[in-house]
Amino acid sequence: MPSQAIPRTKKRQSLELLRFLAMIFIVMGHLGGTGAQLGNTALSLFILLSVALSGASVARHGFRRFAISRLQRILVPWLIWCGIYLALFTLLDGPAATFRLTNPLSLLIGPALHLWFLPFMLLVSPLIYVIALVPRTIAAQAALWIICSITACVALYLYLTAELPQPLIQWSSVFPTLLYGLLRGRGTPIYYASFLVFICAIGVGMGAELPIVYLTLAVILFEVFMGLHINATWPSRLGSTAFGIYLVHPAFIVFFTHFIPYESNKKLLTGLVFVTSWIAVDLYYQVTARLSR
Numbered sequence: 001m002p003s004q005a006i007p008r009t010k011k012r013q014s015l016e017l018l019r020f021l022a023m024i025f026i027v028m029g030h031l032g033g034t035g036a037q038l039g040n041t042a043l044s045l046f047i048l049l050s051v052a053l054s055g056a057s058v059a060r061h062g063f064r065r066f067a068i069s070r071l072q073r074i075l076v077p078w079l080i081w082c083g084i085y086l087a088l089f090t091l092l093d094g095p096a097a098t099f100r101l102t103n104p105l106s107l108l109i110g111p112a113l114h115l116w117f118l119p120f121m122l123l124v125s126p127l128i129y130v131i132a133l134v135p136r137t138i139a140a141q142a143a144l145w146i147i148c149s150i151t152a153c154v155a156l157y158l159y160l161t162a163e164l165p166q167p168l169i170q171w172s173s174v175f176p177t178l179l180y181g182l183l184r185g186r187g188t189p190i191y192y193a194s195f196l197v198f199i200c201a202i203g204v205g206m207g208a209e210l211p212i213v214y215l216t217l218a219v220i221l222f223e224v225f226m227g228l229h230i231n232a233t234w235p236s237r238l239g240s241t242a243f244g245i246y247l248v249h250p251a252f253i254v255f256f257t258h259f260i261p262y263e264s265n266k267k268l269l270t271g272l273v274f275v276t277s278w279i280a281v282d283l284y285y286q287v288t289a290r291l292s293r
Contacts, residue, residue, distance in 0.1 A: 013230040013232065013233065013235040013236060014225045014226065014227075014228035014229070014230050014235065015049060015053070015222075015225055015226065015239070016235040016236050016238060016239025016240070017225065017228075017230065017235035017238060017239065018045065018049070018221060018222070018225040018239075019045075019046070019049055019238075019239040019242040020235070020238035020239050020241065020242050022042035022045040022046060022049075022242070023042070023241075023242045023245045023246060023274075024042075024274055025038040025039050025041065025042040026039045026042045026043060026046075026246060026249075027039075027245070027249050027270055027273055027274045027277070028270050029042065029043075030114060030249070030250065030253065031253065031262075031266055031269050031270045031273065032266060038217075040210070040214045041213075041214045041217040041218050041221075042218075043117065043174065043214075044174055044177045044214045044215055044217075044218035045218045045221060045222065046117065046242075046246075047117075047121070047174055047177050047178050047181060047218075048177055048180070048181040048184070048218050048219070048222050049181075049222070050121060050181070051128060051178060051181035051182050051185065052181040052182075052184045052185045052222070053185065054128060054132070054185065058128060058129055058132035058133075063129055066125070066129055067125065070121075070122060070125045071122075074118050074121055074122045074125075075118075075122055077118065077243075077247060078115060078118040078119060078122070081115065081247050081248075082115065084251065085115075085250070085251070088251060088254060092254070109166060109167045114246070114250055116166065116167035116170050116171070117246070119167070120167065120170070120171050120174070124178060127178075127182075128182065131144065131182045131186070132182075132186075134186075136186065141186075141187060141191065144183070145183065145187075145191065145194075145195060148179040148182070148183060148195065149195060149198055149199065151175070151179060152175060152176035152179050152180075152195075152199050153199070153202050153206075155172045155173075155175035155176060156172070156173075156176060156199075156202070156203050156206055156208040156211060157206065158172045159172040159173050159208060159211060160206060160207060160208050173210075173211040173214075174211070174214075176199050176203070176211065176212075176215055177211075177214070177215045177218060179195070180192060180195060180196055180199070180215065180219065183195050184222075196215075196216075196219060199212070199215070200212050200215070200216060203215075237282075240285065241278055241281045241282050241285065244277075244281030244284065244285070245274070245277045245278055245281050248277050248280060248281060249273050249274065249277040252272070252273045252276050252277050252280075253269070253273050256269055256272050256273060256276075257269065260272075
């Protein structure tokens with residue numbers, strides 16, 4: 001089957017804008033305000049944007065270069081922010097509460113729950129690499145479709161029945177999105193659309209409506225923004241801050257909720273946390289860019 005590659009053209013600017021907009025809803029989700037449920041859709045979008053665009057670059061480079069890149073982009077920020085949040089929570093709650101290990105699986109998250117996304121993307125890196133190298137013959141593509149479909153169904157089954165602890169419950173819920181993104185980057189529309197329809201039908205039949213809704217909304221938004229043409233470069237600057245906002249915004253949540261009552265000011269807190277995080281990350285990138293010249 002021929003591949004419908006995602007081009008590095010003006011369309012890419014629309015995806016950078018989508019990445020930034022998704023971050024707004026993630027902040028809403030973490031603060032429980034208006035549009036909170038869209039935070040889960042936004043996380044699915046982050047995964048989709050991360051893997052649907054990676055196939056071509058992965059195929060061009062060897063595993064060593066790919067692995068080093070993933071470690072630098074994912075593991076290093078995760079370790080740094082684990083340290084920052086450990087220090088912050090130790091300051092607030094004391095070392096006895098912060099360093100008490102009640103659930104060994106929490107080591108896969110770190111001190112802040114939202115960090116589950118980073119070890120997940122790191123641990124699935126070998127899968128991303130292997131799928132990128134699968135031959136694009138009809139037989140190989142068909143076998144990959146079947147394997148991904150079975151794996152997605154198993155992930156949804158475990159999500160529903162296994163009473164998984166964190167972060168495994170989060171990982172299982174987004175695994176079908178990951179697999180869709182990997183197929184989206186290497187097949188024709190009928191190829192990945194048929195996977196989506198199949199998984200949605202099976203998921204709804206199993207009773208896993210929420211992960212299916214988040215997956216479907218994420219796919220719709222992704223495809224709509226893929227079709228947008230933006231003749232400007234400003235979305236790139238916005239999109240480049242999204243990952244940084246994801247990392248830093250819980251620290252601002254802790255800071256602002258220390259002074260502002262949470263329950264009666266969710267909208268205000270959402271705005272303050274997002275704008276402050278955005279400004280902080282953008283300033284950081286500007287300063288580091290000037291220092292590197």
